[in-house]
Amino acid sequence: MPSRDEIVRWYGEYLDACNRRDWEAVAAFVAEQVLVNGETRSRAEYVAGVRRTTMIFPDYRWELRRAVxxxxxxxVHLYDTGTRHWEFLGADGDxxxxxxxxFDLYRVVDGQIVEVEGTADNARLRE
Structure with missing residues (x-):
């Protein structure tokens, strides 16, 4: 079993790949099938979901604040920032x-994300 520090370092590498928009590297962190908020998704669908965020907010950044x-x-508790360039939940891309x-809860098996339950304060992304 990896140590806490190893897992947090691994997750930091995952966030770095997301922030670099290195979608192949992001995919390497995700199992072929992953349970996302109770729905089974393929690795490609998972990565496409992350990519959608960066299409709406091209400079979107995820910053790790806390990990347990x-x-x-x-x-994890993440602090996310970006610039809204396209419509999001009724807010103009202005x-x-x-x-x-x-806030996300990941289950990691053999170095890959197999399950994630997550939520963000999307109301703040509309403001």
Whole structure:
């Protein structure tokens, strides 16, 4: 079993790949099938979901604030920022700077995300 520090370092590499928009590297962190908020998704669907965020907010960045590790589970608090360039939940793509908090719970097996439950304060992304 990897140590807490190893898991947090691994997750930092995942976030770095997301922030670099290195979609092949992001995919390497995800199992072929992954359970996302109770729905089974393919690796490609998972990556496409992350990409959608960066299409609406081209400069979107995820920053790790806190992490808690327990066995296969990793809970994270992220601080997210970006600029809204396209419509999102009824808000125009007017170039507004946005920020929000995101909370995710990942199950990681053999170095890959197999399950994630997550939520972000999307209301703040509309402001």
């Amino acid at each position: 590790v327990e066995g296969e589970w990793l809970a 170039g507004s700077k946005v920020e929000t908090d995101e």
